[in-house]
Amino acid sequence: MTDATGAPAPTGWQHRHLLDVDILTRDELRTVLDLAGTMADRRADTGTSRPLSGRTVATLFAEPSTRTRVSFELAARALGGDPVSLDASGSSLAKGESLIDTVRTLEALGAGMLVVRHPRSGAPQLASEHFGGPVLNAGDGWHAHPTQALLDLFTLRQVLGDARLATAKVCIVGDVLHSRVARSNIWALTCWGIDVWLTGPTVFLRGFEAWARALPAGRRLTVTGDFEAGIRDSAAVMALRVQRERLEGAGAPSEAAYAARWGLTEERLRRHAPDSIVMHPGPVNLGVELPPDVAAGSRSVITRQVANGVPVRMAAMALLAGAHA
Amino acid sequence: MTDGRVPIDILDPGDGGLTRGGVIGHLAIDDAWLVDPVSGRSGRGSIVIEDGRITEIEWAPASASGPSPSVVVAPSFIDIRAHIREPGAEEAESFASGLEAAAHGGFGFVASMADTRPVVDRPEVVQRVLAAGAASGSPVRTRPYAAVTLGREGTNLAGFASLAAAGVVGFSDLPAATTDAAMLRAALSEAGGLGMPIVIQPDEPSLTAGAEANEGLPSTILGLRGASAAAEVSAVSRAVAVLRQVSAEVPPDVRPHLHIAHLSAAGSLDPVRAARAEGLRVTCDVAAHHLALHDGWLGGDRRWSWAAASSPWAGAQAGDPAPYHPGTRLDPPLRGPEDAIALIAALEDGTIDAIASDHAPALAVDVQRPFGEAVAGMSSLETTLGLVLETVDSGRLSLVRAMRALSLGPWRALDGGRIELPEPSLRVGAEANLVIFDRADHWIVDDVMLRSRGRNTPLLGRSLPGRVLLTIARGRLAWQDPDLD
Numbered sequence: 121m122t123d124a125t126g127a128p129a130p131t132g133w134q135h136r137h138l139l140d141v142d143i144l145t146r147d148e149l150r151t152v153l154d155l156a157g158t159m160a161d162r163r164a165d166t167g168t169s170r171p172l173s174g175r176t177v178a179t180l181f182a183e184p185s186t187r188t189r190v191s192f193e194l195a196a197r198a199l200g201g202d203p204v205s206l207d208a209s210g211s212s213l214a215k216g217e218s219l220i221d222t223v224r225t226l227e228a229l230g231a232g233m234l235v236v237r238h239p240r241s242g243a244p245q246l247a248s249e250h251f252g253g254p255v256l257n258a259g260d261g262w263h264a265h266p267t268q269a270l271l272d273l274f275t276l277r278q279v280l281g282d283a284r285l286a287t288a289k290v291c292i293v294g295d296v297l298h299s300r301v302a303r304s305n306i307w308a309l310t311c312w313g314i315d316v317w318l319t320g321p322t323v324f325l326r327g328f329e330a331w332a333r334a335l336p337a338g339r340r341l342t343v344t345g346d347f348e349a350g351i352r353d354s355a356a357v358m359a360l361r362v363q364r365e366r367l368e369g370a371g372a373p374s375e376a377a378y379a380a381r382w383g384l385t386e387e388r389l390r391r392h393a394p395d396s397i398v399m400h401p402g403p404v405n406l407g408v409e410l411p412p413d414v415a416a417g418s419r420s421v422i423t424r425q426v427a428n429g430v431p432v433r434m435a436a437m438a439l440l441a442g443a444h445a
Numbered sequence: 446m447t448d449g450r451v452p453i454d455i456l457d458p459g460d461g462g463l464t465r466g467g468v469i470g471h472l473a474i475d476d477a478w479l480v481d482p483v484s485g486r487s488g489r490g491s492i493v494i495e496d497g498r499i500t501e502i503e504w505a506p507a508s509a510s511g512p513s514p515s516v517v518v519a520p521s522f523i524d525i526r527a528h529i530r531e532p533g534a535e536e537a538e539s540f541a542s543g544l545e546a547a548a549h550g551g552f553g554f555v556a557s558m559a560d561t562r563p564v565v566d567r568p569e570v571v572q573r574v575l576a577a578g579a580a581s582g583s584p585v586r587t588r589p590y591a592a593v594t595l596g597r598e599g600t601n602l603a604g605f606a607s608l609a610a611a612g613v614v615g616f617s618d619l620p621a622a623t624t625d626a627a628m629l630r631a632a633l634s635e636a637g638g639l640g641m642p643i644v645i646q647p648d649e650p651s652l653t654a655g656a657e658a659n660e661g662l663p664s665t666i667l668g669l670r671g672a673s674a675a676a677e678v679s680a681v682s683r684a685v686a687v688l689r690q691v692s693a694e695v696p697p698d699v700r701p702h703l704h705i706a707h708l709s710a711a712g713s714l715d716p717v718r719a720a721r722a723e724g725l726r727v728t729c730d731v732a733a734h735h736l737a738l739h740d741g742w743l744g745g746d747r748r749w750s751w752a753a754a755s756s757p758w759a760g761a762q763a764g765d766p767a768p769y770h771p772g773t774r775l776d777p778p779l780r781g782p783e784d785a786i787a788l789i790a791a792l793e794d795g796t797i798d799a800i801a802s803d804h805a806p807a808l809a810v811d812v813q814r815p816f817g818e819a820v821a822g823m824s825s826l827e828t829t830l831g832l833v834l835e836t837v838d839s840g841r842l843s844l845v846r847a848m849r850a851l852s853l854g855p856w857r858a859l860d861g862g863r864i865e866l867p868e869p870s871l872r873v874g875a876e877a878n879l880v881i882f883d884r885a886d887h888w889i890v891d892d893v894m895l896r897s898r899g900r901n902t903p904l905l906g907r908s909l910p911g912r913v914l915l916t917i918a919r920g921r922l923a924w925q926d927p928d929l930d
Contacts, residue, residue, distance in 0.1 A: 142666075143763045220813055240815035241657070241668040242769030249767065261817070263668030303668055307760075327665035334662055334759035 133439045137248045137255040140264035142307040149311060152435050153274050159198075159431035159438075170200025171441045178231035179205045180222065180247075181258070182238045187402060187426060188258050188268075192235045195433035199441070204231070219243060220250045227252055233437065236260070241300075254440035256433075262298050268401055269304035271432040272358065273312060275425050279397055280355055291317040291351045291393075293382060294360030294409055295324045301401045302360060306331070310339035317342045319350030320360075320382060323371045347382060351393045358399040359384050359409040379408050386414050397421050463915075463922045466582055468497040469877060472915075477881070479504065480519040480845055482853035483870035487845050492518055494877045497920020502873055515885035519848045520869030521553030521878045521916055521923075525730050525855035526619070526644070526706055527804035527826060529555070529587070531577050532570075533562025538806040538898050543826070544583035545924075546897035550802065550826040551851075551880035553585055553918035554866055556614045556859065559592040560621075566592040566603045571611035584921035588864055590617045593632045593643060597621050602631055609639045614859050617644035619706055620776060620805075620821075622680070626687050633691040637701030640863060642728070644704045647680035647713065648777070657817040659709075659778040663740040666760055667768060669816065672778055674710035681705060681713045685720040685727065692725055704858055705729040707803055709777040711787035718796055728858040729796075731788050732803035733832040734775065734823055736842075739782040742773045742903055743816075750785030751839045757782055771812045771819035772903035789841045792850055799855035800847070802829045806899020824899025827890070831909025834884060838910065879917045886912040 133151060141149070177196035179189050193203040206226070219238070226234060232253045236244040241261030248255040259265040276285055290309055296302045296318050309316045318328055322345045332341040344350045351357050367375050373382075389396055398410070398419045406412045415422060463469065472494040479490040479502070489509050493501035524547065530537040538546075547555045557574065559565035565574060571589060578587040591608040595601045597618045605616060616636050622645070632643045653672040658664040660671025688703045695701060705717065708731050720727045739750040741758025745765040761768060773779060791797045805822025812819050833851065836842045852869035861868060867876050887908045888894055916924035 140761075143761050218810070218813070219815060238815060240817045242817075243815040245767055245769050246813070246815055261668050262670075300668060303666070327660070327662070327671070330662050331665050331759075334757070336760075 139257045141266045156432040156435035159434040171438045172199035172201030175232040177201045177203045177233045178226040179235040191429040223247045223251045264304045265300040269308040271428045288355035289315040290356045291354040292358045294320045297324045315340045317350045354393045354396045356397045469494050477516040477518045480848045481871040482849040520852040521880045522551045522851040523554045523855040524552045524802045525799045526801040529557040540577045540581040542898045544585040546826040548916045548924035549896045551913045553878045555587045557589045559590045565589045568611040584918040584923045588614045593618045615642040622648035633701040637699045642702040642704040647677045649676040652676035659740040659780045663744045677710045678712040682716045702726040707732045709735045711784045714791050728798045730799035730801040733829040737832040740779045744768045750782040754782040769816040770903045772901050774819045774821045776821035798858045800850040802826045807901045812901045824897045824902050830911045834911040877917045877920045881915040882911045882913045888912045
C-alpha cells in the first residue's frame, strides 16, 4: 500500500483493529505518530493516493460526541473514504436492536471500516468479533480511547520535542477512575518512556496504585493524593473532564470544592510547574477543572490537540486499511 | 468400549448392553479407584451392581502394586444449586436438557433454584416443577427450592409450611440478595421451625450497584465497574449476626439453618469459621469456577488460579484470547487468584461444605452483548467435575475431599434424609447412585459433548480432565459416554 503522500507505507503493521493502545510496542506507536506527522504536513495537498478510496467508513456512536465523530469523519474523507454516521438517539440501537445486529447491518450496507463509541467497556471488542473489516475504538465506557492517547502523545512530541519528552514528567489530574482517556494514556505514555503521575481526589484514584505496581518493568507510573507533588516540575499537565454527575455523589467533592482543591490555576502552575503546558481531552468544564484564563492561555495546547486529532486518525485508518487490504 | 482404553467391563444379561434410563441389570467394574465419602476411604477395588443395587465391593489390599487406576468410582454428585429455566424459559434450559447435562457432569441429584417464571413460591408451582422433572425421563433426581419471599420481591414471606410439604429442599431468593435483615430474621426463624435452610447470596447492594466485575486490577485496567469483596464479607457477617440472634430466641428444639451460597472472597471465610466455632448452624458452598478461574479471565488470561497467583494478569499481551468474554461475567464475580487459593484451602479444611455447579444457562441473545449488559452466569453442570479435578491435580485439594464436597457435603447441608435422598456412600445393599469417570481422560468442551442448551461458558474449546463414563442414579443409567457402546 501507499500512504496519502504516495510514499511507501511503513511495513510490519500487523493489527487488524485499533481497540486500545495497550498492546502496541514503542515502534508501533512511532509508526503511527510518524505517519500522522506526514499526514499533517500533506493534509492541505490533494494527494495522489487515497487508501480509503471507494470505502465506506461507518461511525457508530452510541454515546453523544461531536468533536470525536467529526474528527473521524474528516479523517476518513481526507483519505478518500466515504463516512456515514449512525448516532445513538436516532438509531436502531436506541430501539433495542443489539449491537451485533447493528454492526452486521452496517457491514451488509457496505461499510468496510467501523468506528465505534459506546458507553460499555468492551463493546468495540464485541463489534470487532462480528464485523468483517477493521474496527476503531472511539471510546468505550471507562476503558479506552486509543486515538485520544495517540493524539495526546503526538501533541506532546510536537510541542516538547523528542529530546525533552525523553526525560519528561507528565501529570494527569482528576477523575482517573472513570476516564478512558487516562487509561489509554497510561499505556501509551508509559510505553513511550514518559514518567507519568496521576493525582486527584482519592475516590477517583481507586485501584491505580495496584496498577502502577503491576506495570511491566521499565514503565513509570506514580499515584499521589498530593496535587502539588503530582504536578511539580511537570512538562505537561493533563486535566481530565470531571462529569458533573460524578461529583457530589459517593464521597466525591462538590463542583466548587473540586475547583478549589483540584482546579489547575495559573497560580498553582507558576509555583509548581512553571514550564508546563496544559492539555485537556475536551470539552472543558470551564471554572471546574480549568479556569478560563488557563484554558485559553499561552500554556494551553487544547486547540492543537483537537487539530491533531485528524492526522492521527488518518494515520490509524490508513494503517488499518493497509493491514487489512 | 471402543478402543480398550477403559478398563471397564459392562455386562448386561438382558439385552447385552445398557439402556439410558433403564435399571442396571449387571455391571462389574474391576480394578478402579473407589472413593467412599462417608468412611473417607479411598483405594483400589472392584464393585458389582446387580438390579440397580450395589451387591459387591472389594477393596484391594493396601500392598497391591502397579500404578493407581485412573478410573474413579464414587457416589454420584449432588448439586446443591443449579438454575434450570423451566418453567418459563425452556429454550434456555428445560429439565430434559438440564438433567441430561447433569448426568453428563456426574450428578445424580439437582436442587433447582426458584427464579423461574412463574417463581416457585406456591405449592402449585412446586408440583409443576416436580412433574417437569419426572416427565424428563431422566433418572437424575431433582427438587426445587422455593422463594423466601413471594415473587422473590423481598416484601412478603412465602408460605413455608405448605411449600415444605410440597417437597422443596429449602428457601432461597437467589440470585437476588436477601437484603433486608428483618426479612432474613423472620425467614430463618420460620424455616428453622421446619428444619429447612435459608440460602442466601451474601451481598451489600450499595457496594455492588451496577457492578460488572470484581473490583481489582483487571477491572481497573478493563474499565469495568467493580464489586468490592467488602460487599460479600460484610453481608456474611451481618447474616451470621442475624442467625445468632434468631438461634438464641427460638425454642430449644429449633435450630435455624443458614446456607451461604457461592462464597467468592477470602475474607468471607473468617466469619463462617467463627460462626461454626460458636455452634451456629451455618453451611456454605463454592462454585467450581471460583476455585479454578479468576478475574484475569476477563482480560483473556486462561491460566488456572494457582498458576496465576504468583503473577496475576496485569494487561493484555499480543496474541492473547480476546478480553471481555461474556462467559466470564458472573455473579458473584470471579475474584483474584488469591481468593481462589483461600477457597480451595477452606474446602480442604472443611470450612466450605459443598461445591455447587451454580449452573446458569443463558441464550446466546442474552449473552452476546457488551460485557456489562450480558446476563451473568455460566453453563457449568458439565464442567464442574473437570475444574474440580484440575484443582485436585494442582495438589491443593485431595480427591477424597473433592468427592465429599460434591456429594456428602451437599447431602448433609440439605439434610438429604429429609428429602428422601440416599446417603452418598459406597455400601453393599444400597441403591446404586454412582459416577464412574476417568481422571486421565480429557474431553473437549464443545457442541458435540455439551448437553446443556447453555453455551455461555469461557471453557468452550477447552480440554478438561475427567471424562464421565457412566452416571447411575436411582439404580438406572443416566449417562453413558458416547464412546462406550
